[in-house]
Amino acid sequence: MKKTNLAIIILSAALILLLITLGAVLFLRGDEDTWLCAGGKWVKHGNPSGQMPGEPCGAEKSESASQTEALPAENSEPGLIGGQKDEQGCLIGAGYSWCEAKQKCLRVWEEACPASAQEKKGTIEGSLSYPSEFIPEMKICAEDTKTKKIVCTTEQIKNNKYTYGAGYQIEVPAGTYQVYATLLDAQGLGAGSFEGYRAYYSEFVTCGLSNGCPSHEPVDVTVKAGQTASKTDPMDWYNN
Structure with missing residues (x-):
């Protein structure tokens, strides 16, 4: 009888230890189906139900932050880079040039400037x-x-x-x-x-x-x- 009770106690202890170990593993691994940050990029882990996070991760996040800090105040407008301007005030570094025909700064790959009207x-x-x-x-x-x-x-x-x-x-x-x-x-x-x-x-x-x-x-x-x-x-x- 004593041997039977001892066996039950040992099995119970082993089961409890197994459950504790399994819980710890699951806790440390987190959700299997999620997005992980690896090498500065978001990668799938399992089959996550949500969309890829919108914010940068890892090195990409640091690089993005440093670039934002490097931009001059005059170029805080989204999409503009470079601070050098021509005599008309067009941002050269951002690809802008003066169009005489339209009397404004533009980027020729976005909006045409009539060549025939450049100099009448x-x-x-x-x-x-x-x-x-x-x-x-x-x-x-x-x-x-x-x-x-x-x-x-x-x-x-x-x-x-x-x-x-x-x-x-x-x-x-x-x-x-x-x-x-x-x-x-x-x-x-x-x-x-x-x-x-x-x-x-x-x-x-x-x-x-x-x-x-x-x-x-x-x-x-x-x-x-x-x-x-x-x-x-x-x-x-x-x-x-």
Whole structure:
């Protein structure tokens, strides 16, 4: 009888120990069906019923936090990176550039900027002259009155439609210009007094190039996109 009781006690103790061990294992392992963080990424453990956690885990979380701290205050807007701006205020590091046609900063892979409208151009055309029996080589230039940018040509167009059979054409962005001609080799022509001289399309020209015309003030020429400002004749060689 005593042996039977002892056996029952031993079996009971073993069963209790087994239950305690099993409980400890289950407690330490946690839920079999869950999401685990491994190598900075969420991975399935078993067959979890819930969706993958939205917050970063491990190294990914640390990296994300450090990147957030590194962003300058001006780029706190979601999706923007980099702090360098161009002269228009567009964030270069984030891929933005200025679109003249739409008058705003944009990213060309998100929104097209019409190339044909980036710089609308027109043409300036006129006749050439020189106080001599021939028209020497010269450079004809158009200077933007606002930006002071200068566009020039040395090509003379031979055509009877021009006053003395020689003219020019210059393609420029739409705007307002002053046009002048200057000799390429004044010394070689024996015309040292014209060295660096600018013969403008001036009020003296529009007046008729006569002694009674009092003003040599350059005339502003307005150029519109797709149009030609003709009869812009830089012939005022008489203000030297």
